[in-house]
Amino acid sequence: MxxxxxxxxxxxxxxxxxxxxxxxxxxxxxxxxxxxxxxxxxxxxxxxxxxxxxxxxxxxxxxxxxxxxxxxxxxxxxxxxxxxxxxxxxxxxxxxxxxxxxxxxxxxxxxxxxxxITNGQMGAPQASNFEDTSDEIHQELNPMVQIQELINKGPFEGVEVKLS
Structure with missing residues (x-):
């Protein structure tokens, strides 16, 4: 407890x-x-x-x-x-x-x-939540995503951003 x-x-x-x-x-x-x-x-x-x-x-x-x-x-x-x-x-x-x-x-x-009944806070996952979990668990939870590739790429790699 x-x-x-x-x-x-x-x-x-x-x-x-x-x-x-x-x-x-x-x-x-x-x-x-x-x-x-x-x-x-x-x-x-x-x-x-x-x-x-x-x-x-x-x-x-x-x-x-x-x-x-x-x-x-x-x-x-x-x-x-x-x-x-x-x-x-x-x-x-x-x-x-x-x-x-x-x-x-x-x-x-x-x-x-x-x-x-609830505390009113909204949980927001951080990168460390994913990095600290084993690849096997990630694979079981979401078999379509290669989590290590996402972690290595970073959030904006390959994304084109246009500023006007």
């Missing part, structure tokens, strides 16, 4: 134990610290200052803690705090970084009921 914890960012999917529909994190507490974007401009890091209603749709559907006859009242989450943040770093806004193991405390439940 890995002890690796991934940081969460804008777009991380969340689920409330008392709701029915997931929603995505919308970081509004800061606009300076980014993660996992080659351009460095689209994935804001989630942190403990993302309070109130930091979700894109602003609801997890219906709330099981608010029965209404044979149904439930709509969920309107209100985050009062976060448990399980990464405590070794504090952002400029005073918030600690959220990890995929962090849990949001909702005012309705009074306990940490909001969990992360």
């Amino acid at each position: 890995s002890s690796e914890k991934f940081l969460v960012c804008t777009g991380a999917m969340c689920q409330c134990k008392q709701g029915f529909t997931p929603d995505s994190l919308n970081v509004l507490s800061q606009n300076k610290y980014y993660i996992n974007d080659q351009g460095g401009s689209t994935k804001l890091i989630g942190n403990t200052m993302d309070l109130g209603l930091p979700f894109k749709a602003g609801t997890f559907g219906m709330c099981k803690l608010q029965p209404n006859g044979s149904s439930y009242n709509p969920c309107v989450p209100s985050i009062t705090g976060w448990d399980g943040a990464y405590e070794k770093a504090v952002l400029g806004n005073g918030g600690q970084i959220l990890t995929e193991e962090s849990k949001g405390i909702c005012a309705i439940a009074g306990s940490p009921v909001i969990e992360f």
Whole structure:
């Protein structure tokens, strides 16, 4: 079992134990610290200052803690705090970084009921991912490609580029 914890960012999917529909994190507490974007401009890091209603749709559907006859009242989450943040770093806004193991405390439940389903990061393979894998594995996964030829050629060999 890995002890690796991934940081969460804008777009991380969340689920409330008392709701029915997931929603995505919308970081509004800061606009300076980014993660996992080659351009460095689209994935804001989630942190403990993302309070109130930091979700894109602003609801997890219906709330099981608010029965209404044979149904439930709509969920309107209100985050009062976060448990399980990464405590070794504090952002400029005073918030600690959220990890995929962090849990949001909702005012309705009074306990940490909001969990992360995904961390919001998008993996991007690098050349080292291919270079560190054996030729046999590459051949099994994609028998039509001679991976060593691609590695030796480089990304632009034989490509004609026209600038206007």
